Amino acid sequence: MLDLSGTPHPDSDAQFAAYPQPPLRAGHSSVEYDPRPTAVREARTEVRRQLEVWGLTDRDDLVDIAELLVSELATNALLHSASRFRLTLSAAHGVLRCEVRDGGRRTPQVLEAGASESGRGMFLVNALARRWGCHQDGQGKTVWFELGTCGADGCGS
Numbered sequence: 001m002l003d004l005s006g007t008p009h010p011d012s013d014a015q016f017a018a019y020p021q022p023p024l025r026a027g028h029s030s031v032e033y034d035p036r037p038t039a040v041r042e043a044r045t046e047v048r049r050q051l052e053v054w055g056l057t058d059r060d061d062l063v064d065i066a067e068l069l070v071s072e073l074a075t076n077a078l079l080h081s082a083s084r085f086r087l088t089l090s091a092a093h094g095v096l097r098c099e100v101r102d103g104g105r106r107t108p109q110v111l112e113a114g115a116s117e118s119g120r121g122m123f124l125v126n127a128l129a130r131r132w133g134c135h136q137d138g139q140g141k142t143v144w145f146e147l148g149t150c151g152a153d154g155c156g157s
Helices: 038-053 060-081 121-128
Strands: 028-033 085-092 095-102 131-137 140-148
Touching: 028 038, 038 060, 038 085, 038 095, 060 085, 060 095, 060 121, 060 140
Parallel strands: none
Antiparallel strands: 028 085, 085 095, 095 140, 131 140
16 A cells, blocks of 8 residues: 555555555546547557556566557547547556547447457457446547456455
8 A cells, every 4th residue: 555655554444455456646647639540559569557556467467458448449549430539547455447439329239259350349348348348429429448467356346
């Protein structure tokens, strides 16, 4: 646990010690990207960088899965809306939430993982995320997913 000065202190309640949390003042990040091919790579890089800043890289699979799923949502934003998109990351209470907001109105669909080279992004999101969803907001939509930030059963429920 950190106090406001950043000084580490032992966790005052042992029942919460197994649930790593981001440091204080570091649980939210939001970045907007132009609709260009490099934006997907930049979004993946931002996910890894932010999870490192928050101290959530102990579980390598968390970083890898978050990068993969953000990559899928960012790619969908570029392909289907051709607009700027905003990546928002937040971490608290054992949950990492990743959101991609774009200017499109098309709701994503989960397709079967067949032999085609496209259309499997939401299948991966559905298979790997704890929860995911989509909501319309104004002229666009936000597609989001959540991952647990610790390995314990029930963490982030």
